[in-house]
Amino acid sequence: MARVAGDGTVGKALEVLEQVADFGRPVRFSDVLAVSSFPKPTLYRFLQTLTSQRMLDYDPDRQTYTPGGRLMRLAHAAWSQSKLAAVSRPHISALSEATGETVHLAQLDHAQVLYIDKVNTTHPVEMFSQAGKVGPAYCTGVGKVMLAFLDAAAAKEVVEQQSFHRFTPQTLASEKALLKEIEGIRSNGYGFDREEHEPGIICIAAPIISPSERVMGALSITSTTSRTNLAGLEKYLPKLKTTAAAIAKDAHMWSFPDQAHQPQSGI
Secondary structure (H helix, E strand, O other): OOOOOOOHHHHHHHHHHHHHHHOOOOEOHHHHHHHOOOOHHHHHHHHHHHHHOOOEEEEOOOOEEEEOHHHHHHHHHHHHOOHHHHHHHHHHHHHHHHHOOEEEEEEEEOOEEEEEEEEOOOOOOOOOOOOOOEEEOOOOHHHHHHHHHOOHHHHHHHHHOOOOOOOOOOOOOOHHHHHHHHHHHHHHOOEEEEOOOOOOEEEEEEEEEOOOOOEEEEEEEEEEOOOOOHHHHHOOHHHHHHHHHHHHHHHHHOOOOOHHHOOOOOO
């Protein structure tokens, strides 16, 4: 999580909270201190505050921190009130059932990809992407198709924030390579992950575009090189595009339950 000037104490506390969550396991104070930019007393104070606010849980026997119940409740509320999350589940479930492959739903979170939902096949494959996780935009199918359809200024800003770490021999390792890839995606309307983030993991992805041509998110059909290849995934392109369009339409029409029946404010 990038700290922004002016965020103050709240921004710093959220940075610590995200660092704890990113471990994906119970962590000791020393674990967090190793990745934190804060001095030991400051970090300890933030952890104490987050624990007292139930954003973190502390196990005194193991001396470890984990995400707290209050944080999970807020995360659930955020998920349930997300337009894409609210309307997409039946669509991505149907797509996964029709293709027999794993389907991901994602949005951009600043310069990263946030996985909102995931539907596994009957034979799920262990991979990085899980709902709630963030990943790189430059070497994932969903990330690249969203970049390709952002407006020029927004795309430039996101591309400039990419780290271009090489995860595999196929990873796009420079801004020049990414921009060339984005140009092709924009022409085709879809893109691939060619084992760029994880060895053996491939996908075909398409953007979810609103009626006003705003990038709302992206959808991917993901498999492994042991099950299929890029040509095999490309056969699902019509279903992928139809599903993305259906999600965009439903999200555009979506409103909170009973919103139409709520009393109107006089303000």
